[in-house]
Amino acid sequence: MTTTNGAFSQAELIEHAKSARERAYIPYSGFAVGSALLDAAGQLYYGCNVENAAYGPTNCAERTALFRAVADGVPRGAFQAIAVVADTEGPCTPCGICRQVMSELCPPDMPVIMSNLKGEMKVMTVEELLPGAFVLKGAGE
Ligand code: THU
Secondary structure: OOOOEOOOOHHHHHHHHHHHHOOOEOOOOOOOEEEEEEEOOOEEEEEEOEOOOOOOOOEOHHHHHHHHHHHOOOOOOOEEEEEEEEOOOOOOOOOHHHHHHHHHHOOOOOEEEEEEOOOOEEEEEHHHHOOOOOOOOOOOO
């Protein structure tokens, strides 16, 4: 959890994602990603990618923030927005695994704010990023 709490513009969420990006643990790819996740209560959760020598355990920035929020007690669906930033050509788009996790935990119409260090930005909803996501009946109950 961060100490920051309140209302955030999309531009402010991107700035928070940039500061989270500075803490990425990236000895293998050298590719730093940051995310900032806003819950329904206005609490902000930071995420960065955390890599591993075995590669497979690597966790993306988006999932780091989501799992952190869940561990801190945020219920399924109680999220307002997530921003993701990396040093990419266009706005950084979430990987397929992160899209699946967002589909499970976030509202389908929640904005995913994708950006890069050049200040380019694209916003799509969770459902637009993964139409027809696999969701088990009774998930979250
Ligand atoms: N990565 C993220 O953290 N988020 C994304 O949206 C794309 C990929 C990370 C995983 C890995 O640590 C590095 O970027 C290179 O794939």
